[in-house]
Amino acid sequence: MPTVPQMRRVVITGMGAISPLGVGAEALWQGLREGRSAIGPLRHPDAHRLRVKVAAQVPDSFDPTANIEERTLIMLDRTSEFALHAAREAIAQSGLDFSQNDLGVRTAVVVGTGVGGENTQDEQSKRLYADNSPRAHPLTIVRVMTNASASQISIAYGLRGPTFAVASACASANHAIIQAAQMIRYGMADAAVAGGTEACLTYGALRAWEAMRVLADDTCRPFSINRRGLVLGEGAGIFVLELLEHAQARGAVILAEVAGVGMTADASDIVMPSTVGAAAAMTQALADAGLAPEDVDYINAHGTGTQANDSTETKAIRLAFGAHADRLAVSSTKSMHGHALGASGALELVAVIGALRDSAVPPTANLDQVDPACDLDYVPNVGREMPVRAALSNSFAFGGLNAVLALKRAP
């Protein structure tokens, strides 16, 4: 990755989340830290005829209408509801006022999502094909479009900088955060609102996942030999990224530094992961951050709980870190918040920020039987108090797309 001279540094000054562990980034972090899994029986009107038995779903206590005007609400798919609420939390925490000094003009919005407005799509398809209605709802397009979340955040806060969606399946959130960080580093923006959102537990999508036969019927057991696949989740994580000097000048509380990024493609199989591609993304992120392997204490793994991912990712970590791999704490928080696809990297960034800030690594839940092919320290079942100087957050998507963030403690 080319390094620009006198690189502008990027920090995170706000985080927000809507997740299966509840409303708010702190609810998510405290749950993960305590090793609480939000995976449970699937709640869905068609659950009785689906083979999918479990999921990690945002609790019903989430009220999408809270403090959102009616005229905005009608525009929102569940995906955008999650994103807008998470953005509001992150922006409030950052303390930024985008109307001051034209900051809105210098602020980007980049939101990752795997599929966009899936609930609206499913609902309107049912209306047309099953109910034989002659017309779709007039707001179908503005709810479904993948950029809806980014646009709604831009409109709500008057953010007029570069604004767009990023789609790379399960790596969408990390790719989005990387785009935002790079724009700040290269001087295209001074702040950014970025993250990922997903809400795709529809009948159609669940049937499609069933057919791929990668879903666990019990729970998500990353790195455990009895793992039976991934568990679908949903939610959003949104962050305020800011130029370090900008944050320091206004005395903002800095949560962490986005120190480096790595992006690669496997260019091999559409679904089977590659050790080389994943390792290359980690190596790039380390180099970009100016970190030696020994500087890193924690990796939030992609850790889906599929047979293929967990052993491949283990080999990739060994390839990228060499002997230091044995001294790393590695955990998959998907064992608790499920796999929220395009939002997963964002939910996991909340875990990484928590680890850096509170010197506490969240565990890998449900790891009860060691797999000889997965031979790292996965912090099984119980979180660990330990200083974390720097950490990586891995996302590896179907399509062979890898995006890795390197985070450091707040400077």
Place this chain on the structure above:
Amino acid sequence: MNDTTQQQVFDIIAKQAKIDVATIKPESTLKDLGIESLEAIEVIFDIEEHFNITFPDQQGANFDSDTAQSLVDAVQTALDEKAAAGEGSK
């Protein structure tokens, strides 16, 4: 074992692998026949559609390593279960 079931399953496999059905032996795995990863899941889907059955989930295993005979057996089991369920409901 019903030869007809076997023939139908082998035909589906041959079509996906683009090979002569005569080259498929009961002990051939899908991988032996050049069918891997997503293609193997397509074979499973084609078989389910053809017989109107649903295989139980098989997490933790690779379909690539399934033998042609094991698929035939699984189809027969599913057909038998379907028949039994049909009788039970009468």
